[in-house]
Structure formats: C-alpha cells, structure tokens
Amino acid sequence: GEVGAATATGHGEEMIRVAAAHAIVEAMRHGASPAAACRLTVERIRRVTPTDPTTIQAGLLAMTPDGRVGGFALQPGFVYVAALPEGAPEPEGAVTNRQPVAGGTLYTVEAAALLS
Numbered sequence: 001g002e003v004g005a006a007t008a009t010g011h012g013e014e015m016i017r018v019a020a021a022h023a024i025v026e027a028m029r030h031g032a033s034p035a036a037a038c039r040l041t042v043e044r045i046r047r048v049t050p051t052d053p054t055t056i057q058a059g060l061l062a063m064t065p066d067g068r069v070g071g072f073a074l075q076p077g078f079v080y081v082a083a084l085p086e087g088a089p090e091p092e093g094a095v096t097n098r099q100p101v102a103g104g105t106l107y108t109v110e111a112a113a114l115l116s
Contacts, residue, residue, distance in 0.1 A: 003029045004064040006037070010074070011056035014045050024062045034062035035070025035092035035112070042072050042114050054115060061111075068092070071111035078111045 006024035008015040015021075020041050027037035038060035046053045059078035061071040069082045070092035082091050085104040097108035 001025065002065070004034065004062055004068075006034075006060065006062040008041075008058065008060045010058040011049075011051070014049050014051070014056060014058060017048060018044050020045070020058070020060060024060060028062060028064065033070055033092060034064060034068055035072055038062055038070060038072035039112070039114070042074050045074060046114060059111065069107075069109075071109065073111045073113040075115055076110075076113040078113065080109055080111065082107045082109065 003025050006021040008020035018041060023041045024037045027040050028034065032040060041060055042058055045058050053074060056074065058074040061080055063069045067084055067088035071078065071080055083101060083104060083106045091107050091109045093109040093111045095107050095109050099106040
C-alpha cells in the first residue's frame, strides 16, 4: 500500500474487535512510525478488551514502503524476523541478532511490550 502494511497475531477476537491491521496502517497514514502505530493499537486493545489483558497476547508488526519495520506487543516475548535490503534502517525494537544474507541483513527482533 501507499502507507505500508501491517499484521497482527495473538488473541484473534481482540485483533478483530479493533481491526488491528487497519488501525496500524491508519496511524502510520497520520505520521506514526511502524512501532508507534503498533503501540497505539496495543494500547487500544488493552482499553477495550473485555478479557483480562494479562491473560492474552497481542503481537503487532508493521512495515512502510521504504523498509522501516517496527512491532509492539501486549506481553513480553513477541519476537519477529525481518529480512531487509542493504541500506534499509534497522527495525525498531531490541535487535537480538543480525545475520548477513545475500543483498541485505536478516534481523531477529524482540518487540517492546506494554505489560511486563
């Protein structure tokens, strides 16, 4: 898309309740970075869920057309991998591994989390 793309995993009912991927992309459309857009959506999930938020997980991931990547989670432990071309900025979050691959780098990232 013109703004980027997003995906969400975890407690599916909550992803549907807030239209998580759509909410992330709209936040990026209004200027949020991928990680900030994911955080805003996780905060919304926490506010609106009828379920005890400490008993569910929400892991969100977003990417812009220029290769910026970021994620955010409700609980700690959401890890993702991103393969980015040479010259692309590192993903937002705690990069735990960098592995050179043909034409770029494979990053392993632990996303920041709202709850600890």
